[in-house]
Amino acid sequence: MKGAVLYGPRDLRFVERETPTIVAPTDAVVRLAATCVCGSDLWPYRGIQATTQPAPMGHEYCGIVEEVGSSVRSVKPGQFVIGSFFASDNTCPNCQIGYQTSCQHREFVIGAQAPLLRVPLADGTLVATPEIPPAHLIPDLLAVSDVLGTGWFAADAANVTPGSVVVVVGDGAVGLLGVLAARERGAGRIIAMSRHSTRQRLARDYGATDIVTERGDDGVAQILELTQGVGADCVLECVGTQESMQQAIRSARRGGYVSYVGVPHGVEFKGEELFYTHVHLHGGPAPVRRYLPKLIDLVLDGRINPGKVFDLTLPLEQVAEGYRAMDERRAIKTLLRP
């Protein structure tokens, strides 16, 4: 089998890899209907995160179960399933309160940019759809696997409730789906910070009521002007840099909520500064598993179209071009067809 392997900065190759098999009795092997490139894949791709040895890539997936280990009970071969980037048992104390990405037995699911994927802890990790979904819903269901689930967590962790004034920092796929999640949670106003016209259009389509193109101090000044000097109730930080985090915190009202869902790179909070902002801060690797059943239902009911974030679709063997297009911001997110 051939799959995507990162050898070093911007050296992404589609090469022969070992075909996944059942290793533990709790495993499943899934034949992927589609996979994609994540914004977080760009950190090592750009060399900001070191690659010490050739690394199979990809952690977003949906498809048909090919084989299961002897102890797997909740899914069976032939079913269409969706899972998240951390395998989780869904029974430990951390899972039980909805933090499956902090599962005591979590394992990172890696190597999904390939035709076949081994998923550990299949019973806890995978959610099957009632039937094999129609082909046109595959992009939407693939989005549920990570990027929608992450945007959803961002809105949840930022306490978006009916009527909330929401700011979304970051116009990548997660930020855009944070907009959608805020709309679904009843936000009264959704301000998307974006300077790219195609992303602005999609943000509007997903429910953004205002667009702010400025960044940094100017961006914060705009948010304050739009909110009568008060700031936003909820701010979703969907980038992961010091600049975007500062912008997020300073856009929030006193007593407001700031969520952050991308791995922070070089971000530091000064205790005293944070103290006087009075913000609530919550984030971490999105526990997508918590939301999978609900989000799958929303997609199958035709209520949401998260798959629109895929504005480039390529055959899997062109995965390197998929990375390049995202790196150069020619594409929001690349879907790959095995």
Added chain:
Amino acid sequence: MKGAVLYGPRDLRFVERETPTIVAPTDAVVRLAATCVCGSDLWPYRGIQATTQPAPMGHEYCGIVEEVGSSVRSVKPGQFVIGSFFASDNTCPNCQIGYQTSCQHREFVIGAQAPLLRVPLADGTLVATPEIPPAHLIPDLLAVSDVLGTGWFAADAANVTPGSVVVVVGDGAVGLLGVLAARERGAGRIIAMSRHSTRQRLARDYGATDIVTERGDDGVAQILELTQGVGADCVLECVGTQESMQQAIRSARRGGYVSYVGVPHGVEFKGEELFYTHVHLHGGPAPVRRYLPKLIDLVLDGRINPGKVFDLTLPLEQVAEGYRAMDERRAIKTLLRP
């Protein structure tokens, strides 16, 4: 009038000061029934916070209204009142959602270690009791003004709910009243971190079910052992140093809540570390005003005795000894009688 003035590190003098008068029509002047020394007063007293000019001290107070400005409507001379360390209008957008310490018109109330105190924004700041309270309740009502309100906010911001497993880091008066607040909010288990026997006793008296004497890594290990490796649902950080903050975050379960209510001194959070802990973080200057009516009722009903944290009572003119006793940890908290 004579009051406490800090001239430099450990140079606290009881000296002649200007007698407070009505300056703005929204002011009140209060004749204090009692005042006290705050843990936060020790930061400048110890020189950790610089004193650039002689500074009148004290911000905790209750007493009888002596005079009010022409626009004050909600309190009148002769009433017994309690207020918080930030004067607030209680009507601005920040006040309306309960963050009166971030009031758009807030003013720090300072100079309370004296017989008389000017309180700005009296209508928004002061809460009157239905009647003049009996003398034996004065310490309890004084505690409401800051230290109980702050402990209460710590428990609220850490999301203490019925059944919660709670850790309190810090055995100062705020931490001890955080224990009391956690008990009142129905915590299932309250672990107080303290190595001082008198403070341990008071913690037990206020509802602590367990005492952990270790600090740092050893303290965290103890918490994990007491919680089957999971960590606490809620952690109240009531110190404000890097060590105590680290201890607090590492004592929390994944997805747990950490509150911090003392001004952080030299505290920094690494974004990536915080991200993987999955904690909720919330703190800031406690919006005591939010809780005043409820806490006053609890005291007047005889349900709580927060005044027990005052284990040293001195006449006001001995205020310097009151500071020394707290600095040397001979006293938990000093009450001063003008």
